[in-house]
Amino acid sequence: xxxxxxxxxxxxxxxxxxxxxxxxxxxxxxxxxxxxxxxxxxxxxxxxxxxxxxxxxxxxxxxxxxxxxxxxxxxxxxxxxxxxxxxxxxxxxxxxxxxxxxxxxxxxxxxxxxxxxxxxxxxxxxxxxxxxxxxxxxxxxxxxxxxxxxxxxxxxxxxxxxxxxxxxxxxxxxxxxxxxxxxxxxxxxx
Amino acid sequence: xxxxxxxxxxxxxxxxxxxxxxxxxxxxxxxxxxxxxxxxxxxxxxxxxxxxxxxxxxxxxxxxxxxxxxxxxxxxxxxxxxxxxxxxxxxxxxxxxxxxxxxxxxxxxxxxxxxxxxxxxxxxxxxxxxxxxxxxxxxxxxxxxxxxxxxxxxxxxxxxxxxxxxxxxxxxxxxxxxxxxxxxxxxxxx
Numbered sequence: 001x002x003x004x005x006x007x008x009x010x011x012x013x014x015x016x017x018x019x020x021x022x023x024x025x026x027x028x029x030x031x032x033x034x035x036x037x038x039x040x041x042x043x044x045x046x047x048x049x050x051x052x053x054x055x056x057x058x059x060x061x062x063x064x065x066x067x068x069x070x071x072x073x074x075x076x077x078x079x080x081x082x083x084x085x086x087x088x089x090x091x092x093x094x095x096x097x098x099x100x101x102x103x104x105x106x107x108x109x110x111x112x113x114x115x116x117x118x119x120x121x122x123x124x125x126x127x128x129x130x131x132x133x134x135x136x137x138x139x140x141x142x143x144x145x146x147x148x149x150x151x152x153x154x155x156x157x158x159x160x161x162x163x164x165x166x167x168x169x170x171x172x173x174x175x176x177x178x179x180x181x182x183x184x185x186x187x188x189x190x
Numbered sequence: 191x192x193x194x195x196x197x198x199x200x201x202x203x204x205x206x207x208x209x210x211x212x213x214x215x216x217x218x219x220x221x222x223x224x225x226x227x228x229x230x231x232x233x234x235x236x237x238x239x240x241x242x243x244x245x246x247x248x249x250x251x252x253x254x255x256x257x258x259x260x261x262x263x264x265x266x267x268x269x270x271x272x273x274x275x276x277x278x279x280x281x282x283x284x285x286x287x288x289x290x291x292x293x294x295x296x297x298x299x300x301x302x303x304x305x306x307x308x309x310x311x312x313x314x315x316x317x318x319x320x321x322x323x324x325x326x327x328x329x330x331x332x333x334x335x336x337x338x339x340x341x342x343x344x345x346x347x348x349x350x351x352x353x354x355x356x357x358x359x360x361x362x363x364x365x366x367x368x369x370x371x372x373x374x375x376x377x378x379x380x
Contacts (some may be wrong), residue, residue: 010294015200028240037306038284040306042310043303043306043307043310043312045265046241047237047238047239048237048238048240048262049238049243050238051238051241051243051259052242053239058341061260063260064260064261065258065259065260066256066258066259066260066261067257067258068255068256068257069241069255069256069259070253070254070255070256071253071254071256072238075235077237078229080270080271081277082277082279082307082310082311082312084310084311085277085310085311085312086277087271087272087275087276087277087312089272113233116227116230117233117272119230120232120233120272120273120274120275121272121274122233122275122277127197148192152248157199188240
């Protein structure tokens with residue numbers, strides 16, 4: 001992908017088609033974590049989706065069926081684990097907007113959580129997938145927090161793409177693993 | 191509670207009643223973690239229960255309802271987080287049997303997971319609640335693993351209570367938090 005901005009409509013269509021053929025973002029991270037796990041590099045797992053279970057049926061001679069449940073707002077992030085003896089914790093966000101990432105897509109709990117993780121000596125960050133460019137960035141938490149705090153004071157409610165290009169870390173897609181995000185951690189967070 | 195063993199039936203009934211009046215084990219840990227979190231001592235959360243979602247309804251003007259889902263076997267442990275800059279990871283098990291803890295109550299995935307955590311420099315263990323004695327023990331992973339490996343070789347399929355008394359760490363219940371398990375970690379795992 002070039003760095004043309006704004007991206008041309010035709011090119012964007014091509015990217016969208018390509019994205020649809022490929023793995024989705026979550027699968028890409030999970031697959032990379034599996035690679036890291038199997039090769040004894042890191043132990044990082046996705047947390048299960050939080051669900052509020054309301055009704056469960058126990059049919060005779062078969063396993064319990066949950067018949068009423070609701071999605072809950074997550075109280076932490078999507079992923080955590082251990083890498084090189086360090087606690088690592090991150091959230092993954094997909095962004096379809098080509099100019100900025102809207103802060104409304106982050107839950108306040110997630111900001112609070114990552115802030116605490118860093119205070120306690122852990123590695124905390126977010127990975128963003130910009131579908132318009134097929135680009136993956138690791139954004140250090142202090143930058144996200146700066147925009148978050150500004151937004152509260154009636155500032156802008158999104159992080160511009162420019163900020164990612166200037167202060168985010170581009171993850172270069174690889175073969176094994178497909179999304180070698182720990183390389184960025186090695187080079188910039190350890 | 192005394193250490194009488196085997197416990198008398200009348201006394202056991204009393205304990206069960208007492209247990210029913212109190213918080214359940216999971217709540218006790220969650221409440222303690224909340225205390226640790228609010229007092230900036232540690233960031234440890236319970237992972238959501240893993241659920242396989244099969245069918246979701248989207249009723250008009252109201253939120254999505256999951257109408258068919260199943261409990262999944264957990265691939266890791268119940269709790270993880272960060273304490274004193276270290277990755278911490280554990281599983282909580284309640285045991286109603288007064289003489290031994292049956293290994294069938296541990297999933298093979300959980301053994302594999304804790305083994306990896308320790309190899310990567312994390313703190314990994316299990317907390318056991320013996321309802322018959324209203325006692326909480328932290329058991330170091332190497333002891334659990336020893337019994338697990340022996341069981342494979344046609345050895346005994348449970349960990350006797352005696353092993354807990356001799357090589358486990360009793361958690362003395364407190365006021366704040368109610369289950370101060372990080373005190374045991376301070377004294378024996380750091």
